[in-house]
Amino acid sequence: MPMLDIKNLTxxxxxxxxxxxxxxxxxxxxxxxxxxxxxxxxxxxKSLIVSAISGSLPxxxxxxxxxxxxxxxxxxxxxxxxxxxxMRRDIAVVFQHPISALDPSxxxxxxxxxxxxxxxxxxxxxxQRKQSRRSTAISTLHKVGIxxxxxxxxxxxxxxxTDIGQKFMIAMALISQPKLLIADDPTRGMETTTxxxxxxxxxxxxxxxxxxxxxxxxxxxxIASMSHTMTVLYCGQTVESGNMKHLRKRPLHPYxxxxxxxxxxxxxxxxxxxxxxxxxxxxxxxQHLPIGCRLGPRCPxxxxxxxxxxxxxxIHDHNYSCHFPLHMxxx
Amino acid sequence: MIRxxxxxxxxxxxxxxxxxxxxxLFPGDVxxxxxxxxxxxxxxxxxLIQQYRxxxxxxxxxxxxxxxxxxxxxxxxxxxxxxxxxxxxxxxPATIELSAYxxxxxxxxxxxxxxxxGLRSYSTADYAINxxxxxxxxFPVFWLALVxxxxxxxxxxxxxxxxxxxLLFDVPHRTGFVLLDILLADGINRKLAFTDALxxxxxxxxxxxxxxxxxxxxxxxxxVIDVLNRPYITAARSRGLSKWQIFFRHILRNALLxxxxxxxxxxxxxxxxxxxxxxxxxxxxxxxxxxxAIYQRDYPALRIGMLAVSSVVITLTITIDLINRLIDPSRxxxxxxxx
Ligand SMILES: Nc1ncnc2c1ncn2[C@@H]1O[C@H](COP(=O)(O)OP(=O)(O)OP(=O)(O)O)[C@@H](O)[C@H]1O
Ligand code: SF4
Ligand SMILES: [Mg+2]
Numbered sequence: 001m002p003m004l005d006i007k008n009l010t011x012x013x014x015x016x017x018x019x020x021x022x023x024x025x026x027x028x029x030x031x032x033x034x035x036x037x038x039x040x041x042x043x044x045x046k047s048l049i050v051s052a053i054s055g056s057l058p059x060x061x062x063x064x065x066x067x068x069x070x071x072x073x074x075x076x077x078x079x080x081x082x083x084x085x086x087m088r089r090d091i092a093v094v095f096q097h098p099i100s101a102l103d104p105s106x107x108x109x110x111x112x113x114x115x116x117x118x119x120x121x122x123x124x125x126x127x128q129r130k131q132s133r134r135s136t137a138i139s140t141l142h143k144v145g146i147x148x149x150x151x152x153x154x155x156x157x158x159x160x161x162t163d164i165g166q167k168f169m170i171a172m173a174l175i176s177q178p179k180l181l182i183a184d185d186p187t188r189g190m191e192t193t194t195x196x197x198x199x200x201x202x203x204x205x206x207x208x209x210x211x212x213x214x215x216x217x218x219x220x221x222x223i224a225s226m227s228h229t230m231t232v233l234y235c236g237q238t239v240e241s242g243n244m245k246h247l248r249k250r251p252l253h254p255y256x257x258x259x260x261x262x263x264x265x266x267x268x269x270x271x272x273x274x275x276x277x278x279x280x281x282x283x284x285x286x287q288h289l290p291i292g293c294r295l296g297p298r299c300p301x302x303x304x305x306x307x308x309x310x311x312x313x314x315i316h317d318h319n320y321s322c323h324f325p326l327h328m329x330x331x
Numbered sequence: 332m333i334r335x336x337x338x339x340x341x342x343x344x345x346x347x348x349x350x351x352x353x354x355x356l357f358p359g360d361v362x363x364x365x366x367x368x369x370x371x372x373x374x375x376x377x378x379l380i381q382q383y384r385x386x387x388x389x390x391x392x393x394x395x396x397x398x399x400x401x402x403x404x405x406x407x408x409x410x411x412x413x414x415x416x417x418x419x420x421x422x423x424p425a426t427i428e429l430s431a432y433x434x435x436x437x438x439x440x441x442x443x444x445x446x447x448x449g450l451r452s453y454s455t456a457d458y459a460i461n462x463x464x465x466x467x468x469x470f471p472v473f474w475l476a477l478v479x480x481x482x483x484x485x486x487x488x489x490x491x492x493x494x495x496x497x498l499l500f501d502v503p504h505r506t507g508f509v510l511l512d513i514l515l516a517d518g519i520n521r522k523l524a525f526t527d528a529l530x531x532x533x534x535x536x537x538x539x540x541x542x543x544x545x546x547x548x549x550x551x552x553x554x555v556i557d558v559l560n561r562p563y564i565t566a567a568r569s570r571g572l573s574k575w576q577i578f579f580r581h582i583l584r585n586a587l588l589x590x591x592x593x594x595x596x597x598x599x600x601x602x603x604x605x606x607x608x609x610x611x612x613x614x615x616x617x618x619x620x621x622x623x624a625i626y627q628r629d630y631p632a633l634r635i636g637m638l639a640v641s642s643v644v645i646t647l648t649i650t651i652d653l654i655n656r657l658i659d660p661s662r663x664x665x666x667x668x669x670x
Contacts, residue, residue: 054569058560088571101566104661105584114580115570156660172570 002029003212004053004091004180007067011045011052011236013286014060020286022048023236024294027312027319030180033210035202037223037244039259040233043283046216047096049233050184053214054093055083089117092173096184096216098165102157108168109153112137115172136175144171145197163190170198174205181205182214187222195219199226220260224248232256235283235294242318252318252325254301255279293322301326335653342645350638351396357630361385365396367407367415367631400638409629418620418632419639424507425495426616427643430605432536434598437543444544445551446583452556460548468545472604476538476611483534490533493613497531500524535612539604543597550593554586561585588659595651599644606640 011023023045030036038046052063055075068075070086078086087093095101103111113133122132134153141149144167152164160168166186173181183202187195203226205211217223223230224244231241232255240253251257258279281298290296292307299306301324310321354364362379363369370376380386384395399405405415448460484492495509496502500519502512509532513524558564559582567577606618613619617640624632 051565054565056565056568084568084571084573086571087569093566093569095562095566095569097562100562103563103567103581103585105588105659106580107660110580114572114576158661176570 001072003032003071004028004030004214005067005069006049006053006065009049009052009063009065009068011048012062012064014062015287018287019062021236021289022286023052026233026236026238028214028231028238028241030212030214031229032179033206033212034229035206035213035215035227037227037230038214038216038233039218039220039223039230041259041283042218043235043285044233045236046233047184048236050093050095050182050214050216053091053182054095055087089176090179092176092178092181094166094169094173094181094183094186096188098169099157099160099162101169102165104157107154107156108160109134109137112140112153112168112172112175115175117176120177137171140171140175141168143174144168144201145194146171163194166190167194167198177209178211180212180214182216184216185218186215187217187219195222202226232259235289236286237294237321238312238319239295239322240318240320242316242320246318250327252315252320252327253322254299254324254326255295257326335649339645339649342649343642346638346641346645347397347400348393350634351393353630353634353637357633359628359630363409364630364634365406367409367412367629369409405635406631408624408632410624410627410632415632415635419617419635421504421507422615422617422620422636423639423643425509425614426602426605426609426618426640428508428510429532429535429539429609429614429616430598430601432532433539433543433605434601436536436540437547437597437601438594440540441544441547442551442587445548446555446578446586448548449552449555449559449586450578450582452552452559457552461552464545464548466545467541468549470542472538472542472607473611475541476535476608479534479538480611491531495531495615496524496528500527535605535608535614538608539601542604543601546597546600547594550590551586554590555582557589558582558585588655588661591655592652595648598647598651602640602644 006026006028008025008027009023010021010025012019013022026045026049028036028038028049038049040046051057052061053075057063063076065076070090073082073086075083075086102108113136116133116136120136121129123129137153138149141152146152146164146167152160152168157165166188170183170186173183181202187198190198199222202211202213202215206213206226215223215227227244229242230244230247232239232247232253234255240247240251240256247256248260251260262279279298279300284290284294284297292309293299293302296302296306301322303324305323308323310323312319312321313325351365354361357364362376362383362385365383365385366379368379370379384392403416405419407413408415408418411418444460444464448457451457480492483490491497496513500513500523502509502516502519502524505512505515509528510525513519513521513528516524564577564581567581572580605616606621608614609616609618610622617636621633621636621640623629624636
């Protein structure tokens, strides 16, 4: 049974005048101790999924789902206290923009230490507990590659650089020893060496601590080397998902193929906020969504039937939604 | 720090220049307007002109005026003939005392209510608080004070009509703040005097505080709602922190920091309102004193009174801004180090 199981998640956003379907019947699962990649162009709704899972939503967002469960418990119907407990102990989220996700008026140390679950803190007197918190914080910082902990623990968010902020967010996520880590573009804009370090840390935690990771990224090379499974998102719809190896060898959906082709031999990152070189046009905005298959206007294989939304089809554990998939003959 | 000092000194200079020019702008004899002394004969007159450098260029006159201000020679009241400095020293603390208690009430009541309304925004409780605050914000303070007098003093008789403390108590003037003076006084029943002074304070303080409280509620509510929509609150929730942790560690500080400078602006309104209310309650403050001066065309008193009030307002505003800069961590470190 998957740990995180999301089926047909629909997210509608009230924009004052109209209501747009920012996510349309998205399905996503994360099994225990797997690394699942979530990919798609900029604006395809990856961060929206992350927010939907993390639970604290603006009042103009409306979520419906056939199933959205964590270890068998429904996230949508549980009480807010239970929900908070899940977020406190089991699921940790690294949001996309680290600096804005940090409280500007509190030191980084305070924010890191408050994320430590009470049951990890040793000692019965407050100074012992303080001591214990501090040492947990420092060791976690070392883990994510921040060596000058003295300097950064007492710094405020506006005083640090973006990549320190990213590492801090990762430290804050890992400090509660979660079962699932959701990382939204955690390595964006980092230097290659730092990036490699972090990805190694992720892989190691995945192997030694059985940490499941939902890895949102534009970095196809990193994704290909560390993920076990992949879900491809386009314009708020899941277009294909399955085993990483199968997807790479034989993508069934034209969008997945275009995405993979855009990074020849996986050497280049998929640059954020740019058009795919292998696919004409750009991703439509939420206000002007095409009917039926949302890829229609850009798809090289589109035919008349594509104005009807394709249903999800399944071959083994490989899901796709396309009327005219590629490579069918080889399956 | 240097920036603040320059700002402060420059503003005070401008104010002094303004009050100096008033001596020329007010009708009547410049000499009398400036000194408050009416010369008895020509000899005395020319002596005074010499003494105040009125026969010399304006700039020298102004320099002398400044020197006099700094050394504490503020001229004499036209009417009572007393030194203005002593009169201001009695009247100004009374106003400051009134405003301070009103501000205290505004903060103690306004901030929690505003937070509550902000956290429960668009709920029934929020609408109720909001309506209440808009309503009390739109009452003219003059009218409000009159209604209070009518209801509480005249009808119900729970509070005295005017003054600071009953004449039965002979409270010597020490600090100028009546509650403090009572605590410092000897030979009177301090407890009775204290209760009596509180009774006297009740209505004027409430009439000013109501409007400031309403302003505080609205400021705090807006700010809390703003902070609630920030991504770091979402992030804090996603870490599973409890409501109280989020409120005290992340919302409160971030909501209060931006409204501190706005509170400074409230002080101006507050003192103006205090001065209006004083006249109604015969509170011996600077507002009352200035009104008397206007009635009696006591130009020297007007000149100094205005200077004193505006100096107090400027000092408070700049101090609050300075404090805000010192405690707001998102201002740059080196910036803070230089202050
Ligand atoms: N709060 C919001 N209100 C309205 N629309 C939003 C909101 N947040 C995001 N969107 C829209 O939802 C779509 C998906 O955005 P999202 O941030 O999830 O993309 P993404 O896949 O994370 O992109 P990137 O790779 O650049 O991070 C975009 O078209 C965006 O304009
Ligand atoms: S359904 Fe049609 S338009 Fe959509 S991806 Fe498949 S072929 Fe292209
Ligand atoms: Mg994103």
